[in-house]
Amino acid sequence: xxxxxxxxxxxxxxxxxxxxxxxxxxxxxxxxxxxxxxxxxxxxxxxxxxxxxxxxxxxxxxxxxxxxxxxxxxxxxxxxxxxxxxxxxxxxxxxxxxxxxxxxxxxxxxxx
Amino acid sequence: xxxxxxxxxxxxxxxxxxxxxxxxxxxxxxxxxxxxxxxxxxxxxxxxxxxxxxxxxxxxxxxxxxxxxxxxxxxxxxxxxxxxxxxxxxxxxxxxxxxxxxxxxxxxxxxxx
Numbered sequence: 419x420x421x422x423x424x425x426x427x428x429x430x431x432x433x434x435x436x437x438x439x440x441x442x443x444x445x446x447x448x449x450x451x452x453x454x455x456x457x458x459x460x461x462x463x464x465x466x467x468x469x470x471x472x473x474x475x476x477x478x479x480x481x482x483x484x485x486x487x488x489x490x491x492x493x494x495x496x497x498x499x500x501x502x503x504x505x506x507x508x509x510x511x512x513x514x515x516x517x518x519x520x521x522x523x524x525x526x527x528x529x530x
Numbered sequence: 531x532x533x534x535x536x537x538x539x540x541x542x543x544x545x546x547x548x549x550x551x552x553x554x555x556x557x558x559x560x561x562x563x564x565x566x567x568x569x570x571x572x573x574x575x576x577x578x579x580x581x582x583x584x585x586x587x588x589x590x591x592x593x594x595x596x597x598x599x600x601x602x603x604x605x606x607x608x609x610x611x612x613x614x615x616x617x618x619x620x621x622x623x624x625x626x627x628x629x630x631x632x633x634x635x636x637x638x639x640x641x642x643x
Contacts (some may be wrong), residue, residue, distance in 0.1 A: 450629050452631075454632075459636075460636055460637075461534075461620050461622070461634030461635050461636050461637050462573065462620070462632075462634045463634065464631035464632065464633070467629065467631070469629075503572075505572060509629070517575055517578065517586065518573075518575065518622075518632060519575070520572035520573050520574070521572060522572060
């Protein structure tokens, strides 16, 4: 299975942008790049996903390298509520549902 | 309604007990999942159900027995667990199509004495 590599932790100041990197050098052509986050004492929640093009939604932006071997999740203005573990996941398409194989994730700390 | 509910929130059981975890969703999702998460570790997939049929079992010991009685409900039956099975058990659901997001419940915190 293709794997992802993320820094263990990152720190940010409140109201500043945050760039969370993810390396996935063994990604295959059909793997989607998904980001989930897990706030303390909660289940993971979906943030964003993409295949080849950059993506934006109300929560974040996803920038995907041209060779797809890396991607960056961008939070445009970090808030204290964004403090969480962020997981970059390569989503394996299956005929019978899909699998999320979580890597170690990046613990984001946001300072007021 | 975009919520996945799990009951109970907390469960303490002895190694000889039999208990069940319950998960429910009303989003019309036909894929449902059980994950196990140990403290300070990422979630690990245990089972995938698709159209109420078990499609993936990630080599989970038989003391964990999943059941999907209908398209809204997913159970995890527990029997003869070990202390190392203590963890947060997360349920999730999604559409069956591969690119769809999974919706997670808040989890059941299980302690095995």
